[in-house]
Amino acid sequence: MSPNLRIAFRFLTAKKRAMLMSLSCIVLGVGLFVVTQATTSGFEQFFIRTILGTNGAIRIEDKIQYTIRSMSADGYGSDYEIRTKEGRKYIEGIEEPKLVIDAVKRFPNVAGVSEVLHGAVIMRSAFKNESVRVYGINIDDHLKVSDIERQIIRGQIDDFRGTPSGSLVGLEMARRMQLEVGESYQLEVGGQLRRYRVSAIYETGVSDIDRVRVYLNMGEARSLLRKPTGASFIQVGLINKDRAVADAAHMTEVLHHLSKSWQEREKTWLEVFRALRISSAITVSVFTLIAGLAMFNTLAMIVMEKTKEIAILRSMGYTREDISRIFLWQATIVLTIGTVLGWILGATITYAVSKTPISIRGIFAADTFIVAWSIWHYVAATLTAVVMVMLASLVPARRAARLEPGDVIRGTAQ
């Protein structure tokens, strides 16, 4: 152990209460920072998993048709030029889904592709009628781009696969229509009425989906909606979801169809989560700030009370840097202990919170608090504490180093 560290340890014991105050603030600051990041990130990641599991990483929809951008009488830069505001227009849906799918499959990051045909219909049951949206899918393709199988809470996916008149009904829709697995209902569109059977009931937790979306086999949907060709959109699953923005931009350019990444589609919610994460980090950083102030206060007090010890150390050959280091070591010791205890506190509370029952429905379905376990939460909490506490410790440490031993001893001796 270096002489400076040894002295720092002993000086710490001189101000036990004040040091405990600083230590408590660091523990709380680090611990709560970890907890808030774990919970906000947990919900955010769960939301992302939900939207990827329902609407996929990329959705390819409207066809892009390029229009004349500008006209000039004598080439670019001519005096006679007519400019238009928009250089493209969008044609709803995908006319040649198979061609687009073949092209999409060539993208290296693509894990699965599923064409979807949707349309508005009226659902009739013995109890009531509701406006719903039919989603025609090829179930084996759709399983590669969604979590629909995991989202099924009652019934069997194989029943849907093997039955042309089978359907997947959202939980909220099933409740409103008072439908159970195996029961029948009717869908009406354009004057035709067809009977379907509930093969399974799913729950995504997204109320906009669970309330209105009913999945049919693609052939049945085409027949019901009278759309023998084409698709409303193509849902794409990716190997690396974080590359969705770049892949979507590339697909738009290559396929001439508007392709939207999950980040673009859910920008609003993602911004909300980001804002929540930052605001909670700022809020709990107040504890760390108080820890810094407490440390400043404690070290400043020690400097004032230990001036003669500082002078005697200087007389024994301890340099100004040694004196500064003695005080920075004190901050480092408290910071290290506080950070480790803060990690333990953070992890314990995070675990306890993850077991706390809470029912959340609307943008996702959760029955307990969702937490994310990430080393980066601990790193960020540690960095915040290090910056605040060490910055606060620099001032008293430098002040101690600047003390002139002659002045101190002369003043004390008189």
Next chain:
Amino acid sequence: MGTSKGQIALRCANIHRYLGQGEGRVHVLKGVSFEAQRGQVYAIVGPSGCGKSTLLYLLGLLDRQDDGDIWINDRLMSNSSDADRTAARGEHIGFVFQFHFLMQEFTALENVMMPMRKLGRLLPEAMEARARHLLGEVGLGEKPHRLGTQLSGGEQQRVAIARALANEPAIILADEPTGNLDVKNSTMVFDLLTRLAKENGQAVILVTHNPEIAGRCDSVRPMRDGLFV
């Protein structure tokens, strides 16, 4: 002067020092010159405020003179850097102050080891052995693990002497080392300081108000109004 240069541990010439600011500025030392040989004990005496302690701190490189030169072991230290002065203090100078200035959170043994740890010349085991030896020399061989707060005033001062001798410095500077002690302890501390210094060939310069102590030194240098008289 008939003294050889190698015998001189400390020398200063024409030292001037002002203290205070503006109208309160006082010319404390007015061109003091002094030299100290190894194995000799010097007493600087004089009334309060005559500049004794100020001179001692300047000789100990704890303060900077406004004019004049100081040599430690023939090395000119007057205008040397703070780092060089600090290193010289650690290696060549031992201090004993009136108020002992022990580190109260440390034991007697640790206090004596503190200068050795900084200098780093010995291995930890050798440091501890030397610290125990020095504590034995000052009569505290049985109390190495007592904290500063658990020692009497006389005992604390003896630990301070052991600490001052720890790095075998060429110069011992003592500012009223017996000023805070009773007669019995004063005599014991002075005897100890002079005996150990003479045994080790160290120059001892002490500031004192005690005429008995001063009378037992090899050389007495009275001061008045910032000058030796």
